[in-house]
Amino acid sequence: MDGTGLDVERIRADFPILTRMFGGKPLVYLDSAATSHKPVQVIEAEADFYRLHNANAHRGIYALGEEATQAFEDARGAIARFLGASDPARLVFTRGTTEAINLVALGWARPRLGPGDEIVLTEMEHHSNIVPWQMAAKATGATLRYVGLTEDGMLDLPPDLSDLFTERTKVLAVTAISNALGTINPVRALADAAHSVGAVVVVDGAQAAPQTPIDVDALGADFFAFSGHKMLGPTASGGLIGTRERLEETEPVIGGGDMIREVFHDHSTWNDVPFRFEAGTMQVAQQVGLAAAVAYLEALGMDAVRAHEAELTRYAIDRLEAAGARVFGPESTTVHGGAVSFWYRDVHPHDLAQILGEDAVCIRAGHHCAQLVMRRYGTPATSRASFSIYNTVEEIDLLVEALARAGEVFAV
Amino acid sequence: MALDEIYKEVILDHYKSPRNKRELPGAAHTCTRNNPLCGDEIGVSANVVDGRISEVTFQGAGCSISQSSASMMTESVNGTPVEEALGLAADFRSMMAGEVEPTEERFGDLVALKGVVQYPIRIKCAVLAWDVLQEALTGGGEASTAQSH
Numbered sequence: 112m113d114g115t116g117l118d119v120e121r122i123r124a125d126f127p128i129l130t131r132m133f134g135g136k137p138l139v140y141l142d143s144a145a146t147s148h149k150p151v152q153v154i155e156a157e158a159d160f161y162r163l164h165n166a167n168a169h170r171g172i173y174a175l176g177e178e179a180t181q182a183f184e185d186a187r188g189a190i191a192r193f194l195g196a197s198d199p200a201r202l203v204f205t206r207g208t209t210e211a212i213n214l215v216a217l218g219w220a221r222p223r224l225g226p227g228d229e230i231v232l233t234e235m236e237h238h239s240n241i242v243p244w245q246m247a248a249k250a251t252g253a254t255l256r257y258v259g260l261t262e263d264g265m266l267d268l269p270p271d272l273s274d275l276f277t278e279r280t281k282v283l284a285v286t287a288i289s290n291a292l293g294t295i296n297p298v299r300a301l302a303d304a305a306h307s308v309g310a311v312v313v314v315d316g317a318q319a320a321p322q323t324p325i326d327v328d329a330l331g332a333d334f335f336a337f338s339g340h341k342m343l344g345p346t347a348s349g350g351l352i353g354t355r356e357r358l359e360e361t362e363p364v365i366g367g368g369d370m371i372r373e374v375f376h377d378h379s380t381w382n383d384v385p386f387r388f389e390a391g392t393m394q395v396a397q398q399v400g401l402a403a404a405v406a407y408l409e410a411l412g413m414d415a416v417r418a419h420e421a422e423l424t425r426y427a428i429d430r431l432e433a434a435g436a437r438v439f440g441p442e443s444t445t446v447h448g449g450a451v452s453f454w455y456r457d458v459h460p461h462d463l464a465q466i467l468g469e470d471a472v473c474i475r476a477g478h479h480c481a482q483l484v485m486r487r488y489g490t491p492a493t494s495r496a497s498f499s500i501y502n503t504v505e506e507i508d509l510l511v512e513a514l515a516r517a518g519e520v521f522a523v
Numbered sequence: 524m525a526l527d528e529i530y531k532e533v534i535l536d537h538y539k540s541p542r543n544k545r546e547l548p549g550a551a552h553t554c555t556r557n558n559p560l561c562g563d564e565i566g567v568s569a570n571v572v573d574g575r576i577s578e579v580t581f582q583g584a585g586c587s588i589s590q591s592s593a594s595m596m597t598e599s600v601n602g603t604p605v606e607e608a609l610g611l612a613a614d615f616r617s618m619m620a621g622e623v624e625p626t627e628e629r630f631g632d633l634v635a636l637k638g639v640v641q642y643p644i645r646i647k648c649a650v651l652a653w654d655v656l657q658e659a660l661t662g663g664g665e666a667s668t669a670q671s672h
Contacts, residue, residue, distance in 0.1 A: 459585065459586035459587060460561075460586075461561050461563075461585075461586035461588070461645065461648065462586050462587050462588075465642060465645065476561070477560060477561050477562070478561070478562050482562070485562060491561065491562030491563060491564070491584060491585065492561050492562050520535075521535070521587075522535075
């Protein structure tokens, strides 16, 4: 047990990939913000679906088909509840956060926005929470406005948050936790201010869902997008949780089988929410796998997960700074989630990541799909170490040792 | 080849003491490109006299591979006929694709970059400067073919 209530040794035993060796060295995986590894419980849940329950969901009128549908819909209920939505119909399954945000931008925002309307974003957003809004703005004549960043990696907010919005603000799109800086944003306060002018609040929960307790309603999210593969689940799992009202207003953006009620020669009528957004055969086995991931996280307790992330983040910031690295993002772990972006002396992140890779230490190097962040801090790229429930302080020690080796190669 | 060999002295030497890294005001051929994967940026400027590169410089920021490759490139094509420089660019790409076993006679210092072949994601870093050179030299003969994306 570490000091936070997680039995990390026991957790690690559930992750088969962590036993792999590279060049005789054990895998030190510090890139969970990109994608997390999967416990055997998730791998088995997905495999069991294929072994025992596979049929197309919502179609087969035979016992096996009913089982598949049941497993899929049980997964919907469990995942929605995990994120605070007691009504399973509020969860639209998608391939992940990107597809979820695009559904909102295309299906909800585009039919409603017009010239002069405003979409408020932040410079901290992942490209997946910028580009769909740029496309929506271009299509509708709406205007994009950005909340800037402070030197220490926080949103640069006015004392009165209502100053961020006007009568013309229709959308606030904001990340709950930055993938590039680790910053935890005050989503509820922003949402309250946005709601006071009637704007709809779209929350990118890709980084928050794996590491903090989430209650979408307490957060003030009209839409909450998340990715299963970052929270111990399979790739192509995840979804969008909306309020019933906003989902009812949302137009389907992909037409096809199962999303309709009736099809005529010249038009069709839509199936109910959320099925009208789920055309074609869905990621049934993957969402069933995500339900197992959610069960795994629930058994650990998300408060304990968050405490573990905070402990690793505190340790990493301190060790990296002591080693001479410049750390981007907030100093305090009360507002800094489990990702630490840094620049080590004069070693370019690409060079650093490659040298660390020789020691089987896996970090991310690049712009992290957040070029506005990189531009804000005048750097083309950063190195990023990010954590999950299976990481240890010893792995951060190995990171720092590998940094020293990179420093020797570059003699800096 | 071990990693340390990639960062052998010649690469680090070019990275830390880049050759021909300066502006070339009024250059007839210029082009700037970046590698969207990592944000590395290379700009190449060249003048051509009688079909021969009379002067070539680069500017930019990035990792040791992209910057040393640019530095070595300027040394290897300076003073050569344009056709020869373009041929070397093609050969360099073949080397990076693992299709050609590089010789020092043909590639000089650039041989030091052959270890990059083992790291596919970084091949783009090594090739960037050559793409920019080719674009600068063949960009329709305009005074400037600067492009950024």
